[in-house]
Amino acid sequence: MQGQPRGAVILSRRDVGPYPHVRASFQLDAPSATAEIVFLARDEDEHYFVRTVPGRLLLGKVIGGEETLLAEGRTASCDSPGEYVLEVQTRMARRDERGPVWFLNADRVPPVLRLSARLCPAQGPAPRWTVSVVDDPVLPGKRGEPYWHPDPFATSSARHPFGPHCGWREAPGVRWTALECSSHPPKPPQCRALEPCLRIATGARGGCWLALGDLTGDGKPDFVVARNDNQAVTALTAYASDGTELWRWGEGGRADIAYDVPATVHDLDGDGHAEVLASIRGFIIALDGRTGTEKARFPLPKGLEVADCLIIANLRGGPRAADLLVKSRYDHLWACDDRLNVLWEWHGNTGHHPTVRDTDGDGRDEVLCGYALIDHDGKVLWELPLPDHADTTRLVRMEPGGPVRAVLGCGGGSEMVIASLTGEILHHPQPPLTDFHFQTISVGDIRPDLRGCEMIVDDGWARPGRAQLALFDSQARRIGTYYSAYQRFARLVEWGGSARIVMPADGVIVDGRGKLIARFADPPPFGGPGAESPMARIADIDSDGQDEVILYNAEEIVVYHSPEQGAGTPPAPIDEPERLCSFTYY
Numbered sequence: 001m002q003g004q005p006r007g008a009v010i011l012s013r014r015d016v017g018p019y020p021h022v023r024a025s026f027q028l029d030a031p032s033a034t035a036e037i038v039f040l041a042r043d044e045d046e047h048y049f050v051r052t053v054p055g056r057l058l059l060g061k062v063i064g065g066e067e068t069l070l071a072e073g074r075t076a077s078c079d080s081p082g083e084y085v086l087e088v089q090t091r092m093a094r095r096d097e098r099g100p101v102w103f104l105n106a107d108r109v110p111p112v113l114r115l116s117a118r119l120c121p122a123q124g125p126a127p128r129w130t131v132s133v134v135d136d137p138v139l140p141g142k143r144g145e146p147y148w149h150p151d152p153f154a155t156s157s158a159r160h161p162f163g164p165h166c167g168w169r170e171a172p173g174v175r176w177t178a179l180e181c182s183s184h185p186p187k188p189p190q191c192r193a194l195e196p197c198l199r200i201a202t203g204a205r206g207g208c209w210l211a212l213g214d215l216t217g218d219g220k221p222d223f224v225v226a227r228n229d230n231q232a233v234t235a236l237t238a239y240a241s242d243g244t245e246l247w248r249w250g251e252g253g254r255a256d257i258a259y260d261v262p263a264t265v266h267d268l269d270g271d272g273h274a275e276v277l278a279s280i281r282g283f284i285i286a287l288d289g290r291t292g293t294e295k296a297r298f299p300l301p302k303g304l305e306v307a308d309c310l311i312i313a314n315l316r317g318g319p320r321a322a323d324l325l326v327k328s329r330y331d332h333l334w335a336c337d338d339r340l341n342v343l344w345e346w347h348g349n350t351g352h353h354p355t356v357r358d359t360d361g362d363g364r365d366e367v368l369c370g371y372a373l374i375d376h377d378g379k380v381l382w383e384l385p386l387p388d389h390a391d392t393t394r395l396v397r398m399e400p401g402g403p404v405r406a407v408l409g410c411g412g413g414s415e416m417v418i419a420s421l422t423g424e425i426l427h428h429p430q431p432p433l434t435d436f437h438f439q440t441i442s443v444g445d446i447r448p449d450l451r452g453c454e455m456i457v458d459d460g461w462a463r464p465g466r467a468q469l470a471l472f473d474s475q476a477r478r479i480g481t482y483y484s485a486y487q488r489f490a491r492l493v494e495w496g497g498s499a500r501i502v503m504p505a506d507g508v509i510v511d512g513r514g515k516l517i518a519r520f521a522d523p524p525p526f527g528g529p530g531a532e533s534p535m536a537r538i539a540d541i542d543s544d545g546q547d548e549v550i551l552y553n554a555e556e557i558v559v560y561h562s563p564e565q566g567a568g569t570p571p572a573p574i575d576e577p578e579r580l581c582s583f584t585y586y
Contacts, residue, residue: 007170009044014165017183018110021089022166025122025178028081033173035078037086040137042163048135049169050088050117052078057130059088059117063139063161073131075119083122083177090115092186093134100480102514105506106186108150108485109465110160112136137162141464143437148486148505149464150527158465191508191516197548198243198541198559205237205248206554208257208530212539212580213265213274215289216240221539221580222289223557224276226263227253232306233263233278238292239557241541247292249276255554256531259585260353262307262326265289266581268338269296270322279307279326284340298340304328312581313356315343315376317364325354325367330389333369335378344378351390353584359395359404359421368393368406373423382423387413391460391586392441398474399452409438411460416441418476427476436470437461440586444492444499446471447479447512454479454512456501458487469503471512482514485526489535489585493547495562502549504536509549518563523551530554539580 016022016039024037034053041047045065051058052075060069078084093112095101103111113136116129141147141158149155166181202225211224220241227235227250234253238246262279269275274289282305286296300307304326311325315335322338327350335343346369354369364376370390372383392409398418405426406419416438418427439460446454452474459468469487471480484490486505493500493509500509500517505526509517524534533553541548546562 007172009038009041009047009167009169011038011041011043011165011167012179013167013181016164016166016181017185018164019090019092019183019185020164020166021087021182021184023085023087023180024168024176025083025085026168027083027175027177028078028173029175030173031078031080034171035084035086035174036169036171037088037167037179038169039088039166040090040162041165041167042161046161046163047165048115048162050086052086052119054078057117057119059115059131059133061135070115070135071131071133075130077119077121084119085122085126086117086119087126088115088117089129091184096134096136096481098478098481100514102480102482102510104482104503104508104510104514104516105485109467109483110138111483136466138465140466143461143463145464147462147464147467148488148527148532150485152464156464158463160465189516192518192563193521194509194518194549194560194563195521196558197561198557200239200243200557202237202552202554202556205235206529206556207235207253207255207261208533208535208552208554209261209263210535210537210550210552210557211264211276211583212537213276213289215246215265215274215276217273217290220543221541222246222265224263224265225557226261226278227255228257228261229253230306231259231261231279231308232281233261234280236263236276236278236287236292238276238289246290249287249292255529257585258531259329260309262310264310264312264581264583266312266321268312268322268324270320270338277310277324279310281306284310284324284326300326300340301334301336301342301345303332304334309353309584310582311354311356312579313365313367314358315364317362317376321365325356327354327369333367335367346372346374346378346380348372348383349389351393352586353393355393355395356582357395357404366395368395371408373406373421384408384417384419384423384425386410386417387415391437391439394441394443396443396453398443402452407441407443407455409441409457411437411439414438416457416472416476418474427474429472429476429478433478436468440488440490442490442492444494446492446499446501447473448498450474450479454499456482456490456492458490460488462487469501480512480514482510486532488532491536491538491549493538493549493562495547502536502538504534504551520549520551520558520560522558524553524556524558528553528555535585537583
């Protein structure tokens with residue numbers, strides 16, 4: 001690079017901090033000499049630099065001895081011998097190349113930085129910042145590595161190559177006379193701490209799949225924890241809404257999950273009491289929700305060893321939902337009645353978890369499975385030629401009173417679309433996000449100042465050290481990014497008149513502009529027992545009209561009340577909230 005000096009780096013100030021402000025004074029003896037200060041330095045091979053060359057000011061970084069120029073600006077200083085000041089400041093950036101960014105856990109997730117530099121005579125007034133640039137000091141790890149670990153920089157190829165030191169580079173014609181350094185980290189945002197209102201120790205019976213439903217008949221959702229063996233349910237433990245253990249079924253299995261676990265709560269037989277439905281190998285079993293005793297056992301459709309997931313639907317147009325959808329992992333869907341008699345089946349690209357909703361008002365549910373919308377009788381209404389498979393399927397209104405739309409996340413295909421009920425693609429991100437895995441999409445009124453609903457979408461195969469939860473508007477335009485310790489399992493909760501974002505790994509609730517609304521006190525720890533924990537569910541546990549946030553891992557369930565308890569009429573719910581009985585991680 002032009003002007004690159006060859007002298008040694010001298011680190012005269014150490015441990016300045018992560019947001020240094022450096023002011024270096026030097027005597028220039030030759031107009032053509034190059035002055036350079038280094039900051040956020042680990043050593044001579046890992047640092048940022050600001051460098052003077054005739055008429056210009058350069059700002060760049062060195063990683064592994066390789067130099068990269070980030071920005072340059074013109075300057076009239078340093079055109080004659082004399083005393084000069086070279087200055088740089090480092091701040092947390094509020095935007096990256098795609099728009100607003102929010103770092104809510106800066107101790108674990110180093111933020112993107114805004115670097116600004118200027119040069120002036122020692123006795124003259126300080127000019128405006130000559131050059132400024134946003135840069136990411138983190139080298140993200142490779143996709144597919146264990147990105148949910150508490151310290152991705154120790155468990156993956158992710159790197160933060162820089163350090164807290166400052167100094168200068170020796171060069172002919174430059175004599176350094178002073179180096180002033182300080183660090184001005186942003187003040188941690190203040191917010192209320194939410195104390196748990198209920199804590200259930202699940203211990204050796206714990207699992208990372210939590211089904212909710214009224215088992216006791218008191219109108220309040222109760223808890224059912226499932227353990228599994230490669231998705232086949234092996235053990236279930238039920239707890240009342242106050243945390244009292246109700247019953248146990250089965251033994252063994254694993255707490256960890258890799259996909260949805262086929263266990264749910266629903267009154268399938270219509271006797272007025274909910275059953276716990278679960279897929280074991282070869283069968284769907286129905287347990288009495290009050291006692292855990294087996295009421296019925298139905299063979300799975302031929303060719304299906306274990307249901308990939310369970311979806312409750314109303315396909316026959318009865319007064320209540322009494323049908324069941326089961327599927328293989330990726331290529332076969334069966335629609336069954338309440339005795340597991342097959343009504344119809346479909347072979348196709350099923351994706352992970354179908355969504356059902358009565359979209360045409362005939363009293364029967366349509367099924368959005370993979371990229372196909374299927375009528376209640378199995379007739380395919382349309383199918384879109386989208387890439388890979390559907391990680392997310394949603395049938396929602398994107399604005400109050402508006403038409404129902406199909407929202408599809410094509411995780412492995414790095415695509416997301418909003419389609420009409422006739423199969424016309426209306427919106428998708430532009431320009432395409434080729435490095436984003438659209439895993440789970442949640443829809444709600446996250447930004448009341450914008451028209452329609454917004455979507456939070458997690459990058460399902462994030463690069464370690466740079467997990468992202470992206471915010472999109474109702475037309476799939478990206479309007480912000482939350483950088484998280486781990487972006488999976490974020491949920492929306494209706495608190496304070498709008499949809500808030502629950503980020504379990506970071507232990508916080510935030511709004512649509514990155515403002516912290518609350519922190520969870522003593523939550524299940526990130527990276528604790530169970531795969532990718534903690535997880536979250538949203539439900540009105542105490543039937544007071546306000547949803548609670550439920551955080552859980554393989555050892556405990558922790559419930560938090562809304563900070564707006566008793567603050568007035570609860571807000572209107574998110575359109576077509578996920579049915580408790582058809583919960584999905586996708």
